[in-house]
Amino acid sequence: MTDDEARRDGTEEAEEREAWAAVGAVPLDPAQEAEFESLLVFLKESRGFDFTGYKRSSIQRRVARRMQQVEAVSFSEYLDRLQVDTAEFTQLFNTVLINVTGFLRDAEAWRELSDQIVPQLLAPKARGDAIRVWSAGCASGEEAYGLAMVFAEALGIEEFRARVKVYATDVDEDALTTARQATYSEKELQSLPSGWRERYFERSGSRWTFRSDLRRCVIFGRNDLVQDAPIGRIDLLVCRNTLMYLNAETQAQVLRRFHFALNATGVLFLGKAEMLLSHGRLFLPVDVKRRFFRKADQVEPGPRSASTLGRSPSTALRAEGWLEDEALLSSPLATVLVTADEVVAKANRRAEVQLGTTPREVGRRFSELEICHRIAGLRSSYEDVRRNRTALWQHEAEFARSSSETLFFDIQIVPLPGEADEGPAVALFFTDVTRYRRMTGELQTAHRQVETAYEELQSTVEELETTNEELQSTVEELETTNEELQSTVEELETTNEELQSTNDELQSMNDELRDRTSQLDRANDFLESVLGSMRTAVVVVDSELIVQAWNGRADDLWGLRSDEAVGQHLLNLDIGLATDRVRPLVRDVLHGEGVREDPLRIEAINRRGRTVQLAIGVSPLFGRQGRPDGAIILMDQLDPTPA
Numbered sequence: 299m300t301d302d303e304a305r306r307d308g309t310e311e312a313e314e315r316e317a318w319a320a321v322g323a324v325p326l327d328p329a330q331e332a333e334f335e336s337l338l339v340f341l342k343e344s345r346g347f348d349f350t351g352y353k354r355s356s357i358q359r360r361v362a363r364r365m366q367q368v369e370a371v372s373f374s375e376y377l378d379r380l381q382v383d384t385a386e387f388t389q390l391f392n393t394v395l396i397n398v399t400g401f402l403r404d405a406e407a408w409r410e411l412s413d414q415i416v417p418q419l420l421a422p423k424a425r426g427d428a429i430r431v432w433s434a435g436c437a438s439g440e441e442a443y444g445l446a447m448v449f450a451e452a453l454g455i456e457e458f459r460a461r462v463k464v465y466a467t468d469v470d471e472d473a474l475t476t477a478r479q480a481t482y483s484e485k486e487l488q489s490l491p492s493g494w495r496e497r498y499f500e501r502s503g504s505r506w507t508f509r510s511d512l513r514r515c516v517i518f519g520r521n522d523l524v525q526d527a528p529i530g531r532i533d534l535l536v537c538r539n540t541l542m543y544l545n546a547e548t549q550a551q552v553l554r555r556f557h558f559a560l561n562a563t564g565v566l567f568l569g570k571a572e573m574l575l576s577h578g579r580l581f582l583p584v585d586v587k588r589r590f591f592r593k594a595d596q597v598e599p600g601p602r603s604a605s606t607l608g609r610s611p612s613t614a615l616r617a618e619g620w621l622e623d624e625a626l627l628s629s630p631l632a633t634v635l636v637t638a639d640e641v642v643a644k645a646n647r648r649a650e651v652q653l654g655t656t657p658r659e660v661g662r663r664f665s666e667l668e669i670c671h672r673i674a675g676l677r678s679s680y681e682d683v684r685r686n687r688t689a690l691w692q693h694e695a696e697f698a699r700s701s702s703e704t705l706f707f708d709i710q711i712v713p714l715p716g717e718a719d720e721g722p723a724v725a726l727f728f729t730d731v732t733r734y735r736r737m738t739g740e741l742q743t744a745h746r747q748v749e750t751a752y753e754e755l756q757s758t759v760e761e762l763e764t765t766n767e768e769l770q771s772t773v774e775e776l777e778t779t780n781e782e783l784q785s786t787v788e789e790l791e792t793t794n795e796e797l798q799s800t801n802d803e804l805q806s807m808n809d810e811l812r813d814r815t816s817q818l819d820r821a822n823d824f825l826e827s828v829l830g831s832m833r834t835a836v837v838v839v840d841s842e843l844i845v846q847a848w849n850g851r852a853d854d855l856w857g858l859r860s861d862e863a864v865g866q867h868l869l870n871l872d873i874g875l876a877t878d879r880v881r882p883l884v885r886d887v888l889h890g891e892g893v894r895e896d897p898l899r900i901e902a903i904n905r906r907g908r909t910v911q912l913a914i915g916v917s918p919l920f921g922r923q924g925r926p927d928g929a930i931i932l933m934d935q936l937d938p939t940p941a
Contacts, residue, residue, distance in 0.1 A: 326358070333373035334358065340377055343654060344700075354545070364393040399437040401482075401489045402444050403538075404570060407588040415565055415590055416452045419533050422563060426461065432532045432559065433466040434523060435540035439477025440486070442466035442516050443508050445536060447490075447498050450512065459515060465529050465781065467521035474518050478774075480508035519778025523552050525647045527630055527782040528559035535560055538589075539569035553580055560593040630782055632707075632728035636664045636680075638721055652705065652730060653697070664724075673697050676709065683711045684721040694735055706735040733772065740765055748808075752815040762804060769797050835933040838919060841888055843868045843881075846928065855935065857905030868931075874903025875912075880931065883916040887929045893917055899936070911936040 326334060338357075361376070368386070370376035380386050402408040423429070429449065433442040442464050450458040468474055483505055487495045499506040508516075521529075523540070535556055541549050556566060557580045566581055568589040581591035626633060632649040636642055640663055645655040653669050664670065670677045673695050683690050692709040699705055708729040713722035744761050747754040777790045829836050829849035835856075838847035848863040856873040868884075869877045879900055887893060897913040904910050913934045921927035 330373065333377070334361075337361070337373050337377050337380075339656075340380065342650070343656075360393050361390070364390050367393075399440045401440045401487060402491075403441070403489075405489070407567075407570075407590075408444070408448070410585060410588045410590065411567065412448050412451065415534070415567070415584070416448060419563065419565060420452060429462045430529075430532050431462065431464045431534045432529050432536070433464065434521070434535065434537040434556075436466035436468050436477060436518070437470070437473050439466060439473075439480065439516075439518070440482070441536060441538070442477065442518070443480065443498075445534070446508075446512055446516055447494055450498070455512070459511060462515055464516045465532075465778065466516060466518045467529070467778065468518075469520065469522045471520060474520060478518050480513050480516075481505050482507075517774050517777050519775055521778065521782070523555070524548055525651070528555040529778070529781040530559055530784045531561055532559045532564055533561055534565050534567065536567045537569075538567065539572065541568065541572050557581065557593060562593065562595070564593050566591045566593070630779070632730070634664075634726045634728075636724045636726070638723045640664050640684075640721070642667065643723075649728065652699070653728065654699070669697065673707075673709075679709070679711055680724060680726070683713050683724055687713045687722055689713065694731060705730060705732045707731065737765065737768070737772075748811050748815070752812075752819055755812060755815060759808060762808060766801050766804075769801065773797055835935075837863075837868070837931040837933070838928060839868050839884065839931065840928040841926070843884065845871070852933070855904055855910075855933065874905075874907075875933075876900055876902065880914060880916075883914070884929045884931065887916050887918045888926050890918070890926060897932075897934070904935075911938070 361373070365371075365373075365376045367389075368376070368379060370379060380390070420429070431445050431449070433445055436442045446458070446462070446464050449462050449464075453461065466477060468477075481502060482499075487499065487506055495506060498509055498512065500509060523537075524544070537556070541552065544552065560566065565584065568591070570589065572589060580594055582594050584590040584592050626635075626644060626646050629646055630648060632652045632655075633644075633646045634642060634649055634653075634655060635644040642655075642660050642662055642664055645653075645657075645660060649655040650657075655667065655669065659667060664680065665677055670680075675692060676695065679690050679692050689710065689712045692711070694706045695709050697705045697707060708731050710727040710729070712725045712727070714725055715722070740761060744758045744765075747758045773794045776793060780790050825847070829847060832849060832851060835852035835854075836847065836849045837845060837852055840846055845863050845866050845868055848858070848860040850860075852863070853859055856871075856875070858871065858873065863871060869881065871877075879898065883894060883898060893916065897915040899911065899913055901909055902912050913936055915932045915934075917930045917932070918926035919928035919930055
């Protein structure tokens with residue numbers, strides 16, 4: 299830690315103590331403790347941030363520090379402020395999640411990483427083998443890009459691009475947004491070794507941007523170490539100065555996930571203030587002074603294997619039960635388990651965040667849960683599964699999580715094995731498809747707008763450009779999510795290529811539709827000009843007798859405007875024409891039985907209520923196949939016969 303960083307950390311700690319003293323003495327009295335718990339529950343339910351695993355004294359001091367800045371005198375008053383001022387969430391999270399970072403922070407440890415650790419990691423790998431690095435708690439990205447430069451120095455630029463993936467995750471979306479931009483000031487790059495800035499960054503005005511060809515190897519995504527599943531098959535896992543903010547129980551849970559994430563030869567790189575003395579079963583020291591540890595070979599408890607044979611059955615079952623509970627709680631799918639007595643047995647963390655199913659609701663009847671009332675058809679689907687003992691899917695079920703936010707889920711309801719004389723236990727899995735539903739709706743809307751009118755085309759282009767940016771961001775999010783589900787990198791890269799191809803096709807289709815719309819507008823203008831210039835009333839109908847065109851002379855004759863007539867059935871129009879006499883002529887033309895040579899003369903009542911003599915002729919409207927697709931009806935008003 300540099301002298302500047304030490305001074306900054308000391309100043310922040312002093313400010314926190316001053317703020318804490320303004321709120322009240324430590325420990326909190328019961329009333330203050332209850333208010334603080336209500337505040338944590340509100341943050342978890344409204345924003346998905348679960349701070350219960352953080353050290354209680356640290357989180358209390360930092361909340362108190364923010365309260366002092368906005369002059370809130372109690373936790374309940376600050377909770378009221380959060381409920382009415384959504385911008386305050388960002389300020390609070392920036393205070394709680396202290397994103398202190400920099401390039402190659404703690405230079406001695408980074409030299410050890412570059413000179414010793416990275417060569418040891420690369421030595422056993424065959425040429426072409428993939429290398430996977432995870433920067434957990436990456437803040438604004440300096441650490442992730444620093445790792446990329448270290449491996450690029452070790453492998454060379456070409457090998458780095460072909461083999462290395464750096465996954466950078468954080469719980470703070472604002473920090474991830476900054477990291478994705480990959481742009482830094484000259485001062486922020488001063489700690490880099492000589493020549494690195496010019497080799498790995500490109501000048502952009504007064505700032506420097508990380509090289510775009512290397513940037514594609516650094517993938518950013520949101521991941522909560524306390525709640526979300528880890529990224530798998532990692533060679534180097536860097537998590538510096540994050541564990542020290544967590545309590546002992548949460549640290550142990552996170553370290554178990556880190557152990558699972560690392561390869562057999564994987565290395566864990568921690569911060570200066572963090573040690574693993576109490577977790578020797580999980581990690582063994584490589585360099586304690588600089589905080590490098592390697593994954594231990596044998597760890598208990600674990601899955602059933604040869605190492606479990608020496609333990610008693612009860613010990614093995616407890617280990618497996620722990621794994622099952624941990625897998626359920628850490629599942630990226632919101633999951634609710636209901637017993638055969640229709641009582642909620644378990645709901646995992648994702649269900650708490652997305653559905654609001656809190657631990658207080660465990661033990662209640664499933665039909666009494668709020669989600670049964672707010673998701674249409676869920677209760678009846680659940681009862682069908684219990685009655686028929688067969689799994690059932692409910693697609694795109696709508697769930698209004700709040701007045702301003704609606705989510706969509708694909709819900710899989712699965713019966714579990716049970717006694718034959720009672721209903722089965724049931725598992726409900728909720729897959730969030732909100733993002734895909736919204737994207738589908740936007741694309742469908744854009745398609746309708748393109749077909750409807752050229753005037754809306756510019757708006758559609760802007761929507762497609764926005765969608766393209768969203769798809770580009772979604773590619774990175776999908777890569778991170780798929781890694782959490784332990785999918786393969788090859789599948790993610792294929793998905794990315796398909797999305798890029800789809801984007802190019804959409805752009806090409808957009809250009810073609812613009813040209814065709816322009817041509818269609820000119821053709822329509824010409825056709826309207828021709829029809830408007832005719833002194834004969836002209837009506838064009840399709841094969842179903844739906845009016846397709848209605849010129850100005852027809853308007854004068856019958857008193858119906860074009861927008862009132864087009865789209866209506868000819869026989870349903872309220873005009874003074876004996877349509878029953880016209881219909882046979884149209885039918886004959888549509889059936890290809892020829893055109894009547896002499897026009898049909900009939901009497902009709904025009905829009906002024908006067909009787910007029912009309913000469914009506916019908917001609918076929920041929921389509922591309924040479925068959926009549928419609929008919930053209932000409933109605934010419936005859937001069938009255940002299941008395």
